[in-house]
Amino acid sequence: MVTNATSLTRSGLSDFIIQRVSAVILALYTLVVIGFLLMTPELDYGTWVEFHAGTVMRLFSTLAVLALAAHAWIGMWTVGTDYVREHYFGQRATVFRSIYMVICVGVLFVFVAWSLQIFWRL
């Protein structure tokens, strides 16, 4: 059996809602960054730093990377529990799935720490 011990909130409904809210945040962030790039054809280093270093943009980036961590945690958990299970992997499925989740969460942790460093050292 697949349990929800490694899901983000251990509640299907909470995970569902967080994944939707984080999706909207990520969609808005994507549009803002791509919109900026499209509207600034003559981009140079100064303009690029200025864009990211503003307080509002910094906070928005922080929000986006936290949303990403939650979104991808829930998303990768859903994928993992769909495929890494007894039917395909036999008795060891739970062990494999735990390792898989540790890797996913580890990668997400690095993404968050790295992003915060990028945005807040500017």
Add this chain to the structure above:
Amino acid sequence: MKTRERPVNLDLTKFSFPLPALTSITHRISGVILFVGLAFLLYALNLSLSSPTGYADAVALFDAPLAKFVTWGLLTALGYHLVAGIKHLFLDFDFGETLQGARLASQITIVAAVILSILAGVWVW
């Protein structure tokens, strides 16, 4: 195994999937691609914001044919995931939750994602 009367597992390769099922699995695949691809994007972002030289290095990096292709691939995955994600949210809120509605939404998703992918290609190259 052949003597068993009932199949233990459905043979997915023999199914003819309805369009909404195909757009759904593609949404999943694009999500996983983005998860992996973010490492590349963060690397480039970090480089571009590190210093004027780093910025120049990042610009040069995006000139390499392979990097262009990866960027285009990631933009395509993002565009698809975004459009299909918005479709998903509409269906979650019970808009168009009928068989016809789901088919139409899937068709719109594919058309929109292909257009975005082409635009991304024009932008990158």
